[in-house]
Amino acid sequence: MKIESRLSPLQQDHMDAEQRRVLEEILSGPRGNLDGPFLAWVHSPGLADHAQRLGAFCRYGTRLPLRLTELAILVTAAWWQSQAEWQIHAPIAREAGVSETLIEALRDGRAPDVEHDDEALVVRLGQAIYRHKRVDDGLYAEAVAALGEAAVVELVGVFGYYALVAMTLNVFEVRRGSEPLPFAEPPRDEV
Template sequence: MVIQSRLGPLTEDQMDDAQRAVLKDILSGPRGNLDGPFLAWIHSPELASRAQQLGAFCRYGTRLDPRLTELAILVTAAWWQSQAEWQIHEPIAREAGISDSVIRALRKQVVPEFQHDDERIVYRIGKALYKHRRVDETLYTEAVDAFGEAAVVELIGVFGYYALVAMTLNVFAVRRDTDSPLPFPEP
């Protein structure tokens, strides 16, 4: 798959030792590719190293069901209108169990009709974070009752990490070379 961005091309033979080491870590990890923000982050190997470790935890290591992690990622991608983040995670979310109707609603930025209470809570937390930059006491208590404190801490980490991913993808105009139309209108 071809990934495009506004960054200058960086081939392995142009990389310094630190960049090659991070590239090796990324390629040997659970992702196995330089997709998404890593195309940008590899230009700063220290950032790439730290961010990819956090990202691996947020995506693969939390107490959250992968379905809920992917929902949080799509909520974030929709909020930031991150084309590549959406293109990468929409099929993953579907495979993890997020319904087509929820995916369509998120892309259109309308409130989905959830069949699962845990999905509704994740959505509401994401919307509260992005709109108000806070989560009120009632929603916080509901989330802790549903997931436990540690999982709520991890969920906030997922939202934060994928906001960083969305900003990176948007600023550096990272795009997947696909024949599909972009999920969001360009500003």
């Protein structure tokens, strides 16, 4: 899929050795492409190196089932109205078992009608983090009881990492070709 952005195009003959090394590591890893923020991050090999490793853990290495990880990513993408993040992860979330009703409610900014308690917990935790920048004692205790302390630490890491992804995608206007945008773009004079 063609990826577009406001970044200068990467050209092999203008890349330094570190950029080529990080690019090769990203392309030979589990992702296999420069989709999402990697198109931007490869411009800064130090950031790309660390961010892509953290991302690989957040996406593939946590104690959370894929369904909950992808749901946390969608909560983040909806909060930040991150076009490419949503475009990439909504299909993965569907395939992982997140209901279409929940996905559409998040995209539309409506209160979601959540079928599963663990999904409701992820949505509430993510929305509390983004709205209040804190989680109250009751929700924290509920999350630890349901998921375990280590998984809650990892879930917060997923929210944080994908907020970085969303900011990167929004600032550099990363888009997936001609796919329709899931969120309305703000007028340029309001940005």
